[in-house]
Amino acid sequence: MEKFEVTILGCGSAxxxxxxxxxxxxxxxxxxxxxxxxxxxxxxxxxxxxxxxMKLRNIFISHLxxxxxxxxxxxxxxxxxxxxxxSLHLYAxxxxxxxxxxxxxxxxxxxSYEVIFHPVDTTxxxxxxxxxxxxxxxxxxxxxxxxxxxLFKETPSLPHINRRMIDFHHIPLSEINNIRxxxxxIKADGTLVPNSVLTTPPSAxxxxxxxxxxxxxxxxxxxxxxVNTLYHExxxxxxxxxxxxxxxxxxxxxxxxxxxxxxxNQLIIGHYSARYDTPHMHIEExxxxxxxTVGAIEGMMxxx
Amino acid sequence: MEKFEVTILGCGSAxxxxxxxxxxxxxxxxxxxxxxxxxxxxxxxxxxxxxxxMKLRNIFISHLxxxxxxxxxxxxxxxxxxxxxxSLHLYAxxxxxxxxxxxxxxxxxxxSYEVIFHPVDTTxxxxxxxxxxxxxxxxxxxxxxxxxxxLFKETPSLPHINRRMIDFHHIPLSEINNIRxxxxxIKADGTLVPNSVLTTPPSAxxxxxxxxxxxxxxxxxxxxxxVNTLYHExxxxxxxxxxxxxxxxxxxxxxxxxxxxxxxNQLIIGHYSARYDTPHMHIEExxxxxxxTVGAIEGMMxxx
Numbered sequence: 001m002e003k004f005e006v007t008i009l010g011c012g013s014a015x016x017x018x019x020x021x022x023x024x025x026x027x028x029x030x031x032x033x034x035x036x037x038x039x040x041x042x043x044x045x046x047x048x049x050x051x052x053x054m055k056l057r058n059i060f061i062s063h064l065x066x067x068x069x070x071x072x073x074x075x076x077x078x079x080x081x082x083x084x085x086x087s088l089h090l091y092a093x094x095x096x097x098x099x100x101x102x103x104x105x106x107x108x109x110x111x112s113y114e115v116i117f118h119p120v121d122t123t124x125x126x127x128x129x130x131x132x133x134x135x136x137x138x139x140x141x142x143x144x145x146x147x148x149x150x151l152f153k154e155t156p157s158l159p160h161i162n163r164r165m166i167d168f169h170h171i172p173l174s175e176i177n178n179i180r181x182x183x184x185x186i187k188a189d190g191t192l193v194p195n196s197v198l199t200t201p202p203s204a205x206x207x208x209x210x211x212x213x214x215x216x217x218x219x220x221x222x223x224x225x226x227v228n229t230l231y232h233e234x235x236x237x238x239x240x241x242x243x244x245x246x247x248x249x250x251x252x253x254x255x256x257x258x259x260x261x262x263x264x265n266q267l268i269i270g271h272y273s274a275r276y277d278t279p280h281m282h283i284e285e286x287x288x289x290x291x292x293t294v295g296a297i298e299g300m301m302x303x304x
Numbered sequence: 305m306e307k308f309e310v311t312i313l314g315c316g317s318a319x320x321x322x323x324x325x326x327x328x329x330x331x332x333x334x335x336x337x338x339x340x341x342x343x344x345x346x347x348x349x350x351x352x353x354x355x356x357x358m359k360l361r362n363i364f365i366s367h368l369x370x371x372x373x374x375x376x377x378x379x380x381x382x383x384x385x386x387x388x389x390x391s392l393h394l395y396a397x398x399x400x401x402x403x404x405x406x407x408x409x410x411x412x413x414x415x416s417y418e419v420i421f422h423p424v425d426t427t428x429x430x431x432x433x434x435x436x437x438x439x440x441x442x443x444x445x446x447x448x449x450x451x452x453x454x455l456f457k458e459t460p461s462l463p464h465i466n467r468r469m470i471d472f473h474h475i476p477l478s479e480i481n482n483i484r485x486x487x488x489x490i491k492a493d494g495t496l497v498p499n500s501v502l503t504t505p506p507s508a509x510x511x512x513x514x515x516x517x518x519x520x521x522x523x524x525x526x527x528x529x530x531v532n533t534l535y536h537e538x539x540x541x542x543x544x545x546x547x548x549x550x551x552x553x554x555x556x557x558x559x560x561x562x563x564x565x566x567x568x569n570q571l572i573i574g575h576y577s578a579r580y581d582t583p584h585m586h587i588e589e590x591x592x593x594x595x596x597t598v599g600a601i602e603g604m605m606x607x608x
Contacts, residue, residue: 015385016348016378040378041345044320066411070378074320074344077370081319099410102403107370 002030004154004206004304006229009045011270011296013213013235014067016040019278021298022067023212023271025231026051027152030133034058035075036150036210042071043078049299053082058129060136061092062212063122063147069096073103080111087114091128093146094119122148125223130155139223141214143248149211151224159199169193206304209264212271215245216254221262229304230264231296233271237281249273252282256289270296306334308458308510308608310533313349315574315600317517317539318371320344323582325602326371327516327575329535330355331456334437338362339379340454340514346375347382353603357386362433364440365396366516367426367451373400377407384415391418395432397450398423426452429527434459443527445518447552453515455528463503473497510608513568516575519549520558525566533608534568535600537575541585553577556586560593574600 005028012020022039026046033055035042046053056079061069069092079088092100097119104115120128120138123146129136132155139149158180166176171185179185185193209224212233224230235249244251250258252269259267267290272279279295286293294302309332316324326343330350337359339346350357360383365373373396383392396404401423408419424432424442427450433440436459443453462484470480475489483489489497513528516537528534539553548555554562556573563571571594576583583599590597598606 015382016351018348018351040375041348044322044345047320047322064410066378066381070374070381070411071344074370074374077374078319095410099403099406102406106368106399106403107374 001203002154002157004029004208006208006231006268006302006304007049007051008268008270008296008298008300008302009042009049009051010037010039010298011272012039012067013271013273014065015274016067017274020272020274021045022070023062024071025210026056027208028055029152029154031055032057032131032133034060034136034152036060037062037068037212038071038075039067040070040074043075045298046075053079054084056088058089058091058136060150061090061096061120062141062149062210063143063145064093064096065145065213068213073107076104076111076115077108080108080113084113087116089116089118089129091118091120093122093148095146120148122146137223139209139211139220141211141220142217143213143215147213149209149214149220151210151227152208154205154207156205157202159195159202162198162200165193165198169198171198208304209262211258213249215248216250216257218258218261220258224262224264227262227264229266229268229302230259230262231268231270232258234269234279234282234286235271235273237276237285252286253289256286256293259286259290259293264290265292266302267293268296268300268302269293305507306458306461308333308512310512310535310572310606310608311353311355312572312574312600312602312604312606313346313353313355314341314343314602315576316343316371317575317577318369319578320371321578324576324578325349326374327366328375329514330360331512332359333456333458335359336361336435336437338364338440338456340364341366341372341516342375342379343371344374344378347379349602350379357383358388360392362393362395362440364454365394365400365424366445366453366514367447367449368397368400369449369517372517377411380408380415380419381412384412384417388417391420393420393422393433395422395424397426397452399450424452426450441527443513443515443524445515445524446521447517447519451517453513453518453524455514455531456512458509458511460509461506463499463506466502466504469497469502473502475502512608515562517553519552520554520561522562522565524562528566528568531566531568533570533572533606534563534566535572535574536562538573538583538586538590539575539577541580541589556590557593560590560597563590563594563597568594569596570606571597572600572606573597 010021232255314325536559
């Protein structure tokens with residue numbers, strides 16, 4: 001199976017603690033790295049967990065609260081000091097654009113590479129990125145400021161070659177690519193061997209959804225229906241539901257409800273409020289609604 | 305002796321490593337805290353080393369390179385989340401002003417306290433702050449962008465009361481304050497007891513100079529002559545003197561030369577380049593010129 005892996009760099013919330021770093025995570029799809037959110041200290045976390053800086057292609061910022069983006073300028077500077085030359089793509093709410101360019105002018109005047117700013121409309125569900133390996137969609141969320149999540153969808157792989165049948169029909173190696181692309185095989189005697197005999201179906205494309213920060217928002221479910229892994233914020237436990245509402249956050253129970261109703265395979269909760277010493281209560285609470293829940297922790301690596 | 309203490313929060317240079325945080329240090333004079341520079345992660349370092357966030361009064365930024373200020377917005381936000389109400393004073397090069405206000409507007413819209421921006425002219429030696437406990441001066445440095453160091457001078461203490469003589473002359477408690485301020489004492493019979501008999505001289509006022517980042521700059525010496533403790537950058541060892549010149553930095557030998565020629569009591573070196581695993585070579589090298597050298601390390605606390 002091709003690589004599709006998420007590494008948690010930070011899963012705390014606004015107030016940094018010694019337990020948790022602010023929001024940041026790496027999505028590695030087939031060796032192409034995307035960073036979602038970039039709280040203060042993200043570059044140190046990348047170093048700590050052995051993330052390959054040069055494989056980073058895109059950065060996605062969910063919203064303009066400091067705990068989701070105050071590490072951005074430091075990371076961009078460091079990539080320059082490390083001698084990066086290939087462009088870096090930054091996807092962030094449009095309100096950030098002028099401040100971002102002003103900071104680039106002040107602090108990154110002689111950068112060795114280009115940072116291309118892509119303004120994101122956080123109110124729409126739409127594809128904002130695609131390449132041969134993946135498509136990335138915005139997921140409108142409901143927070144105190146414009147905010148969206150991100151849905152990473154692997155593009156379908158090519159079928160697997162049935163090596164035994166290839167050998168049996170003496171098909172030359174040079175034809176393998178055509179056959180993976182769907183070609184049938186015509187034997188010397190003119191008989192057709194259909195593609196379905198020569199290949200087995202590819203693995204189903206996988207997906208990962210990142211939803212932080214947001215009020216409990218059941219509208220999300222149809223957009224991420226059947227997602228393999230959902231990361232959903234769970235700032236509070238359910239006894240503080242009113243506080244969650246007040247600050248446009250979710251509780252662990254609410255995160256689990258979204259996972260259940262979206263038919264996810266697995267839920268990762270995070271973005272814990274600094275008032276909790278451990279996320280044990282969040283995890284227990286979420287598991288009552290959706291058993292396949294894990295609690296995020298810095299350094300955790302999840303295969304999607 | 306009244307408190308005059310420096311805590312190193314970060315003594316690395318531009319490229320953060322797992323050994324060192326970027327530049328930041330706390331100067332505590334009689335319980336009033338100043339922060340000099342504020343690299344990324346400074347607020348986490350303050351937490352790690354038990355610095356009392358609420359006692360912070362002033363922040364001084366030496367220059368606009370990210371490793372000296374990318375932690376600023378995060379710290380300012382956190383102070384708001386912690387419910388600060390008293391004003392915070394920020395002293396920074398004037399070029400930062402518009403970007404700073406734009407970031408404040410974007411990220412700290414509803415802050416519970418005021419941040420007062422004081423533009424600093426880095427080209428002059430001048431007093432930019434004074435209160436009953438201290439005076440703070442700018443020290444013009446020579447770096448790739450406008451940059452200054454800071455000289456913290458304790459204000460002279462009042463003389464100590466000579467308790468034995470006070471008792472001998474039956475001087476009432478209510479007069480002690482006047483005597484500390486310099487008054488003589490007139491006895492009932494009209495005889496004058498001079499102040500010098502009733503008091504002993506105060507401890508000499510102490511001083512601390514922070515000089516980072518800078519080319520080797522002997523002009524500094526008269527400005528900091530007799531300083532108790534000098535923090536001077538030593539990005540490189542002396543074999544890389546040409547590189548130091550190219551990037552407007554100093555070597556350990558050069559830092560020690562400044563300490564020696566400024567008649568400092570003690571030198572702290574820091575701002576080590578990421579190319580070195582340890583600062584052992586820097587320290588050895590500096591000690592050859594100025595034996596009273598210590599190498600900065602995160603968490604180190606120095607009594608001035």
